[in-house]
Amino acid sequence: TVGAVAVDACGNVAAATSIGGITGKLPGRIGDSPVLGAGTYADNESGAVSATGHGESIMRFNVVSRVLALVHHSNCTIQQAAAQVLGEMTKRFNETAGIIAIDHRGQLGIYFTSQRMSWAYQRGAELHCGVDPDEDEFENV
Amino acid sequence: IQPTVLVHGGSGNIADIKLPKIRLGVKRAARIGHDVLQRTGSVLDAVEQAVNSLEEDINFNAGYGSALTYESQVEMDAAIMHGAQLEAGCVSLVRDIIHPITLARRIMENTRHRYLAGEGAMRIAAAEGFDILPKGALVTTASLESLAKFKKILNKTGGSNSYGSPG
Numbered sequence: 001t002v003g004a005v006a007v008d009a010c011g012n013v014a015a016a017t018s019i020g021g022i023t024g025k026l027p028g029r030i031g032d033s034p035v036l037g038a039g040t041y042a043d044n045e046s047g048a049v050s051a052t053g054h055g056e057s058i059m060r061f062n063v064v065s066r067v068l069a070l071v072h073h074s075n076c077t078i079q080q081a082a083a084q085v086l087g088e089m090t091k092r093f094n095e096t097a098g099i100i101a102i103d104h105r106g107q108l109g110i111y112f113t114s115q116r117m118s119w120a121y122q123r124g125a126e127l128h129c130g131v132d133p134d135e136d137e138f139e140n141v
Numbered sequence: 142i143q144p145t146v147l148v149h150g151g152s153g154n155i156a157d158i159k160l161p162k163i164r165l166g167v168k169r170a171a172r173i174g175h176d177v178l179q180r181t182g183s184v185l186d187a188v189e190q191a192v193n194s195l196e197e198d199i200n201f202n203a204g205y206g207s208a209l210t211y212e213s214q215v216e217m218d219a220a221i222m223h224g225a226q227l228e229a230g231c232v233s234l235v236r237d238i239i240h241p242i243t244l245a246r247r248i249m250e251n252t253r254h255r256y257l258a259g260e261g262a263m264r265i266a267a268a269e270g271f272d273i274l275p276k277g278a279l280v281t282t283a284s285l286e287s288l289a290k291f292k293k294i295l296n297k298t299g300g301s302n303s304y305g306s307p308g
Contacts, residue, residue, distance in 0.1 A: 018204065
């Protein structure tokens with residue numbers, strides 16, 4: 001799966017997710033990516049999220065909706081919300097996932113329960129990138 | 142708020158040998174998205190162009206380089222959403238176009254629906270002037286090898302692994 005989230009100076013957010021699916025899937029199989037609230041969602045009142053990982057589990061757990069609901073209705077940061085929801089999903093289904101997120105204040109969430117997830121973001125002249133947990137490679141562009 | 146574009150290129154057990162190209166791909170996508178955001182001021186343009194970049198990159202499971210069905214076909218899904226008015230467009234079971242995310246956006250903007258799949262989605266692609274590629278054009282050597290490996294494992298385990306590694 002690939003995905004992107006963005007925020008502008010006014011707090012407008014957007015999300016996009018695109019996927020080829022799972023190797024060896026049955027024809028007609030649809031995962032979480034195109035399902036709003038499962039793999040993709042954006043709302044200026046909370047934030048924007050794109051998910052990746054085990055689609056059947058992400059869809060059943062409504063991962064992205066849960067993350068944004070936590071941000072909207074509690075004092076969770078988007079990073080805390082991501083960690084909580086993905087932790088719960090992995091506990092319930094024994095499957096892994098990852099998300100990228102930006103909340104309506106511009107705070108970022110990058111979290112995954114899988115071994116690795118590739119991500120990158122640019123903010124001003126700073127370009128950050130990572131693949132392994134806690135990795136944050138930084139360069140000026 | 143400082144304008145920001147954040148991208149991902151998928152999760153799972155990414156092999157060490159793939160890392161340099163994967164890092165390059167996500168960094169390129171973030172830069173493209175950020176440049177578009179700076180130039181147009183549109184978060185929707187930014188996420189679409191960032192994802193377009195990854196769909197064109199053979200190293201990611203989307204567009205060119207997508208995972209294959211059991212019958213060696215590419216079937217892609219995508220969704221795009223803007224947070225201001227909760228406008229959204231979604232597509233499923235899309236074949237033979239390199240940018241499903243752009244098709245999702247066209248469905249959002251140019252149809253009375255928000256989610257189209259299969260033949261209906263492909264008709265919109267044709268009507269919107271998408272370049273419909275020859276059958277199999279999005280299939281890569283790597284995706285064929287992954288499918289062959291998956292089928293081999295499936296035979297060994299007697300079907301206990303119902304799907305390959307997740308996207």
